[in-house]
Amino acid sequence: MEEDLESLKRKIKEKGDTVRALKAQKADKSFVDVEVAALLKLKNQLTCITGEDGSSKSKTKLTLKTPKGTRDYNEKEMAIREKVFSTIISVFKRHGGVTIDTPVFELKEILAGKYGEESKLIYDLEDQGGEKCSLRYDLTVPFARFLAMNGTQYQNIKRYQIAKDFDVAGSYDPMVPDSEVIKIMCECLTELEIGTFIIKINHRKILDGIFEVCGVPEEKIRPISSAVDKLDKTPWEDVRKEMTEEKGLDPIVADHIGEYVKFKGGKELLERLFQDQKLLANANAKAGLNEMILLFQYLEVFGVLDKISFDLSLARGLDYYTGIIYEAVTELSGPPTLEDGTKVKRKTKKGTDEFDETTVGVGSIAAGGRYDNLVGMFANSKKGNIPCVGVSIGVERVFSILLQKYQLEQVKSNEVEVYVIAVADGLLEDRMKICAELWNAGIKAEFMYKIKPKLQPQFSVCDRDQIPFAVIIGKDELNCGQVKIKDMRSKEQGGGAGTSVKRSDMIAELKNRLGKL
Amino acid sequence: MEEDLESLKRKIKEKGDTVRALKAQKADKSFVDVEVAALLKLKNQLTCITGEDGSSKSKTKLTLKTPKGTRDYNEKEMAIREKVFSTIISVFKRHGGVTIDTPVFELKEILAGKYGEESKLIYDLEDQGGEKCSLRYDLTVPFARFLAMNGTQYQNIKRYQIAKDFDVAGSYDPMVPDSEVIKIMCECLTELEIGTFIIKINHRKILDGIFEVCGVPEEKIRPISSAVDKLDKTPWEDVRKEMTEEKGLDPIVADHIGEYVKFKGGKELLERLFQDQKLLANANAKAGLNEMILLFQYLEVFGVLDKISFDLSLARGLDYYTGIIYEAVTELSGPPTLEDGTKVKRKTKKGTDEFDETTVGVGSIAAGGRYDNLVGMFANSKKGNIPCVGVSIGVERVFSILLQKYQLEQVKSNEVEVYVIAVADGLLEDRMKICAELWNAGIKAEFMYKIKPKLQPQFSVCDRDQIPFAVIIGKDELNCGQVKIKDMRSKEQGGGAGTSVKRSDMIAELKNRLGKL
Structure with a gap:
């Protein structure tokens, strides 16, 4: 037994030397891989032996945790989550949704350049046999890739995925699917019983029109839009600073934008903007405003106008939106208010760059918009493009709201009769x-x-x-x-x-x- | 516009130089990361501009495919998959299962050393901020990690995860949960309507006892067990060659093993083994045989004995099993039989190492076993260990059997009324x-x-x-x-x-x- 152990240790040392030598010679990766695999196997054998006889046990202490940014859900939490999922799925099915599934990771180049400033949040996989892959970041880009790959069969589809993403793909009369998607958002949030909510709506073309009218140079429009997107969490002064100092925008232009983005309201705001001749003269703004009129008309038919707030400060971070954008918030979405009525400022945890969760609200609980060019980015020809509009329900955030509502111990997690x-x-x-x-x-x-x-x-x-x-x-x-x-x-x-x-x-x-x- | 483009290209070149210089100086990774992020952002801006004005469009052709080893499911396929999932979940719930969820990736060290020779199939993530992570490979190791982390609350739990894994954790009277898990397998496979099936059963301790009695040195037991595991797909001569040539086993010992592993049958095989005095003298074999007697007794009570085949060639590849092991197969599990009655030999696709799927069967459609020490590998003390037994349904394989059964075009994928x-x-x-x-x-x-x-x-x-x-x-x-x-x-x-x-x-x-x- 001891002899076996010694011979194994010797083999491990020899194999280790081989690997180091190959690496030093910059040998072909496939050769190194073979030797590394053999080395790992020997090391595992060693662990088995020393683990079994117990004598030379040198078990390195494992850190028992889930990776940063992830967590487990126990059976009580899952009972609530499953209720969330089944509620959302039943709404999606009620509107004719079918479901598809795509892999948890995609080729890296599929995801590259689709998310703007949020790209840095994407996880890459280590190269395994010549393909660079990344974990999916949302379900929208994989869906667009799916449509581009199967375009001839899917000139139109209403699809949902993993009980949280609903999209309508296809060319239709304007604002008709868009208004249904917003109706779907309302049904989901109402049936999830998370309290009162408001859906903020804006239009990328109106926003771009405003930026153009204010004098933002074309190549700065997306970065400035990203800055505006922070207005729900950050005071105007800080956003203005980002625009002028970080992104080099003329302060006069910034102040001009500042006047527009404070507007919010209902149909009357729309009417007010139609009085703004400078804005109406801009082709983008005009197109956006006309679509907005139609949208309001349909939302009234669907009986959900009371949930809507037209909000010019809504910008949405992702690059791929091209039309209507929306975001649902509840009272719990904002940062908590202190007793003296002031809002808590977001703080980071000591020594880390993670936000202290007691100083933030849950943020928006559902969001989406129209993305008419994303499928085209994958398709070979213009004909391959399929315009889409969709919504994603923030199930994590809905879940954390419901957790506060229920007493976890009293949740029945099994169904035994x-x-x-x-x-x-x-x-x-x-x-x-x-x-x-x-x-x-x-x-x-x-x-x-x-x-x-x-x-x-x-x-x-x-x-x-x-x-x-x-x-x-x-x-x-x-x-x-x-x-x-x-x-x-x-x-x-x-x-x-x-x-x-x-x-x-x-x-x-x-x-x-x-x-x- | 052209000026902006030129200035952007200049900035990209400069930023690229900075990154290269930092890397050459082996600068701290965090510095390099910041510069790389800035570079990527500039490059994205360039794509936007050249994409928009169209003039200098040099869109690199994207390969539209899913990563190797992954696939999409369309709405018809998903309708079948959802039926599979709901059937399995309803069986799991009928037996008191609760569900938990764990992240799709785990710390690399959690997965390391748990899978034996299958470890090489694990995908690693690129280092993101100091944590080495890997995609989960099964649900068993994450479940064991979950139990070790939350052990005080979970001295026992019947849990299922993602509609395919069912496990019973806890210390109970021997073979009682084991027999229920096998009953659950039978119910799932019956209700999935995939045709007749057989559950092959063996016991790691019986197998280890046989290896010991035949004279396999202790450190070779797991590798030899891995070789035996291939007997369902590989002829004995090839397995024998692996044992003797690759793994250095004495050919006499290999032949001795060969005599045992061809045994299969029911209760009568168990009785025959009880006559084998050499085997009975081995502590491992005796313990395993006694448990097997008890298991047969309980399976008879549950009325599923007709589905069971005691099969001494069943070994299961994974290292972590310690007791009963099982695997369900159907007629479609083996490689297709040719008209002359011979089995098709597995072939690889030309120029690749992927198997040509027309030459393989779907393999086992459900499998599992008892793993009494896995939680203990994560726990700090012996007291922290929790014995477990479980089964995993091969939903992909069940799905491909059902695909052959249904006419895909006639599957209703929406529920519109x-x-x-x-x-x-x-x-x-x-x-x-x-x-x-x-x-x-x-x-x-x-x-x-x-x-x-x-x-x-x-x-x-x-x-x-x-x-x-x-x-x-x-x-x-x-x-x-x-x-x-x-x-x-x-x-x-x-x-x-x-x-x-x-x-x-x-x-x-x-x-x-x-x-x-």
Whole structure:
């Protein structure tokens, strides 16, 4: 044994030398890879041996955590999340959505240049056999890639993906799908029961028109738009500073923009902008304003105008939007307000660049817009382009709002309907047999994984897991072909002993009772 | 404009020089990162400008594909997949499963050393801010990490994850949860309607006992086990060659193993092994055989013994199993049989190392086993260990079996119940208003996104999407407060014009008809 260990250690040293030598010679990557794989295998063998005999155990301490920016969800949290997902999916299906799926990572070049300043948040994979890949950053760019690849079959599609993204692709009469997508947002947010919300709406063309009218040079329009996008979280002075100092905008131009972006309101704001002759003379602004008029008309038909705020400060960070843009916020979206009425300023956690979450609101809870050129960026010809409009529900943010609303301990995370209990003697195989009958009849059932469990712990499981009914068995009763069914929701355990039924009537009796729940 | 372009190109060159210089000086990564980000931003700006003015358009041709080893699923395929997922989840819930979720990537060190020879299939992420991460390879290791992190709350849990992995964690009486997990496998595979299947069962301790009795040196047990695992796809001669030539096993020992691993059968094989005094004298083999006896007893109670084949050649590739192991196969699992009865040998595609899929079967369609030490590998103390047993359903393989069964074109991928149609005049806003009524009543409805659609294309949508009912509106009828409801499943379009109902009765009438579907 010790000899094997020594020989293994020697082999590891030799293999390590080989790898280092190859790397020093800048040998072909495939050669190095083969040797590295062999080295890792030897090292694993070593861990197995030293782990098994225990003598030379030098287990390096693992850090038990999830990667930065990720987290686990436990079963109570997941019960809430699944309710969120099923609510959203039922709205999407109600509007004729079909679902597709795309891989969790894409070729790097597919994602490159689609997100503007947010690109730096993309995770790259290490090169594995000649392909550079990145984790997907949203579902929109992969959907556009899917459409470009399958364009001939998908001149139009309403698709949703992973219970959060809904998009309508295709050429239609203006603002018709756009207004339905906003109606879908309203239905989702209403049915998710997250409190009152407002949908801020703007139009990229109106915004671009304003920038042009104010005198922003063309190549600065997207960077300046990114700066405006921060207005929901950052005071105007800071945004102005970003425009002038970081992005080199003329301060007079910045102040001119500042006057426009403070406007928000409803139809009356739209009418006011139609009075602005300088704006109307701009082709972009005019086109945007005309579409906005139509949108308001359709949203009125759909009965959701009361949820809408036309907000000229809404810009959306992503580069790919070309038309209508929108973002839903709730009272919980902004940073918390202090007792004296001032807003808390966002702070970073000491020594890190992560925001201290107690000083931020959850931000927007759903957002989207029209992106008419993204599919075309992938397609070979102009004909390959497909205009799209969509919305993404911020399920993480919705979830954190709902977490505050529910008492996590009281959330039922399993769906068990019947617990099979033995009063004495264990009767393991009888409990198993009854459970198998229940399962085969489609009833959700469990039993305790013990040969001879005590009675009280079995009752406690029913309590803990909020299981409504118990089937209780004893030797004598089984011999007479009887079982007891007990309603566990009445707290008189031990007192009311349940109803005796014939074993052959058990399933029917339980189905009857479960049907009434 | 041209000046801006030139100045931008100059800036890119300068920034590129800075990056190269920093890299040459081996400057701190964070400095390089900042400059690289700035460079990328400039390059994106360039793409925007050259893209917009079109003159200097030098769009590099994108390869439109998904990364190697990944694929998209279209809406018809997803309809089948969702049926697969919902079937499996309903079985998991029936057995009291709760669901948790873990991130798609984990710290690299969490996954390292858990998968044996399969480790080379793990994707690593590029270092992003000091953490080395890898995409998860299965759901078992992340689950074990989750348990080790939250051990005090989870001394026992039945959990499922993403509709395919079910595990029971906790210390229980032997073989009780193991037999339920196998019962769950049977229910899933039966309800998925993929044809007849067999569950091959073996026990790691029996296998290790056999290896010990045959004279395999301890450090070679896992590698030899990996070789045996290939017996379902590879002839014995090739496996023997791997054992002796690649892994340096004495040929006499290999032949001795060869005699054992050809055994398969039911209870009678178990009885035969109990006669093997040499095997019974081995502690591992004896412990495994005793557990196997108990397992057969419980599987008989659960009524699934007819699905079971005790198979001594089953080894399972992954290192972490410690007890019972199992694998379900169907007729479609093996390589296709030629007309003369011989099996097709697996071939690789020309010039690649990918298998030609026409020469392979789908392999096992569900598999799992007991892994009693994996949580302990993450835990700080022996007390932190939690024994587990689980199963993973091979949803990809189940899906490809079902794909062969269904005619993809005839799969209904949307759930729309009612299509709202105008006979003339377009009536867009009226169609919108009626749809809003239907949606608000929970009815799945659509209308055509055109101001003035023709009648025939609207009927065609109902046909194409298999929509059962249409609400048909005309100006005169609307004025009288009436709409028509037409059953679209009867093919007499234009003929039977539908039933006129009062607008105020429309919802009730539709709900009544939909209830009868």
